[in-house]
Amino acid sequence: MKSYRALKWIQGIFIVFFFMAFCILLRAEHFLSTEYSIFLFSGLFGCLAFLAFDLISWNRQKKKEQRLFQLAQTDALTRLPNxxxxxxxxxxxxxxxxxxxxxxxxxxxxxxxxxxxxxxxxxxxxxxxxxxxxxxxxxxxxxxxxxxxxxxxxxxxxxxxxxxxxxxxxxxxxxxxxxxxxxxxxxxxxxxxxxxxxxxxxxxxxxxxxxxxxxxxxxx
Structure with missing residues (x-):
């Protein structure tokens, strides 16, 4: 659980960083230059990648909780509801x-x-x-x-x-x-x-x- 929370913090920091970079570059004079465009789209891709990974992690966590709940509601010997x-x-x-x-x-x-x-x-x-x-x-x-x-x-x-x-x-x-x-x-x-x-x-x-x-x- 601690490692899961740490992962959430890391993801949050990266998302904030890329969002700030996006806002700054959006106002920059050289926004359309190749260098800045690559950096911007890399940041956006990173945000989307982290969001997708977070969604996958959340889905896995939800399935794990469902399995644990099912186990808690199942009799170990008979495998019927307890x-x-x-x-x-x-x-x-x-x-x-x-x-x-x-x-x-x-x-x-x-x-x-x-x-x-x-x-x-x-x-x-x-x-x-x-x-x-x-x-x-x-x-x-x-x-x-x-x-x-x-x-x-x-x-x-x-x-x-x-x-x-x-x-x-x-x-x-x-x-x-x-x-x-x-x-x-x-x-x-x-x-x-x-x-x-x-x-x-x-x-x-x-x-x-x-x-x-x-x-x-x-x-x-």
């Missing part, structure tokens, strides 16, 4: 009265602790990442999903939320079935519960995500 990103999403939804066409699903990885105890945390983390990948694929084009707590995830559905929730749950069920068929020694057991605001009519998203509707999908 608790902070989920809280930001909930805050956005809490700023207005909750619409009816919204639903949520809470998904819990039931046997992760047993996998950790039996096969070790390295194997448990590998299965946890696999489960997160299944969730990501299941949620594609349907909802926002993030890690709510240690083994729990929250999915939020908007616009045709009822249909999207059911499709998500079916995708999730099938994804876990495929995993368990090919990884019998490290199976995934989960449960998912959904709440639909077109049935509950809550005005706050925080009330909706606490609800247990009784609609339960479980894969042993």
């Amino acid at each position: 608790t902070s990103a989920l809280k930001n999403e909930l805050v956005k939804l809490s700023e207005t009265v909750l619409e009816d066409d919204i639903s949520c699903a809470v998904i819990s990885f039931d046997n992760i602790h047993r996998l950790n105890r039996t096969y070790g945390h390295e194997a448990g983390d590998a299965v946890f990442r696999e489960f997160a990948d299944i969730l990501r694929v299941s949620a594609e084009d349907l909802c926002f999903i993030g890690r709510k707590s240690g083994r729990t995830f929250l999915a939020i559905f908007r616009e045709n939320s009822h249909e999207k929730t059911e499709l998500f749950l079916e995708r999730l069920k099938r994804g876990v079935e495929i995993h368990n068929e090919t990884n019998g020694l490290l199976p995934i057991t989960y449960h998912a519960e959904a709440a639909y605001n077109d049935e509950l009519h809550y005005v706050s998203i925080y009330d909706l995500i606490k609800i247990r509707s009784g609609k339960r999908r479980q894969q042993a």
